[in-house]
Amino acid sequence: MSEDNSVFIGRKPAMNYVLAVVTQFNKGSKSVIVKARGKSISRAVDVVEIVRKRFINNLDIVDISIGTESLTLDNKNVNVSSMEITLTKKPGDPEPQQEAVHEPEPAMEPEEPMQPADMPDEKIE
């Protein structure tokens, strides 16, 4: 259960993960941890910035940590950078924009179930 509020960033469009984060908060999570490895780290920053600017204004970035993970890939050890961004909703504020999508997203089905805790589907480099 402790990993329920994590959103792993993979190689899908950033907006998929934005909705995953917003959904986590709408389900009542007090905090959400956005996790990424390798090249997806840039996308994780995009996701957090889009959530803050467009969807949930009363959001605090309480922690950003980076590290290195050792993975075994084709019998070779590879080191890959990782990042975790912890977001918390400020208590007591109104949430007027929480469900409003400000720009049309024609390729996206808002009712499509999200997979907030899936592993990154990227190739580790």
Add this chain to the structure above:
Amino acid sequence: MSEDNSVFIGRKPAMNYVLAVVTQFNKGSKSVIVKARGKSISRAVDVVEIVRKRFINNLDIVDISIGTESLTLDNKNVNVSSMEITLTKKPGDPEPQQEAVHEPEPAMEPEEPMQPADMPDEKIE
């Protein structure tokens, strides 16, 4: 002069920027700020992790901040994510590995002058 200890991460190989950071500390800087935008953010994390693990062990990550910058590109406003990582050397510790390159880097000239403060040469997306 206040920007002298910044290293801007562009699209060159990470090891170029690793040496730029190490050079900054060797010149006597107490802290170095690693800055990146867009897709180079992932590379910035790689750079910091390589410096910490292989070159300067007594390094503190004192701050990581993320944000959004508005740029004008071809008369269009684009938003791009940005990140700054502030590194500080812990005082008083020995620095045994500071000048040791642990892995051969055949494509790199160690005596080549670094450009630690150049702007990212990437295409902003």
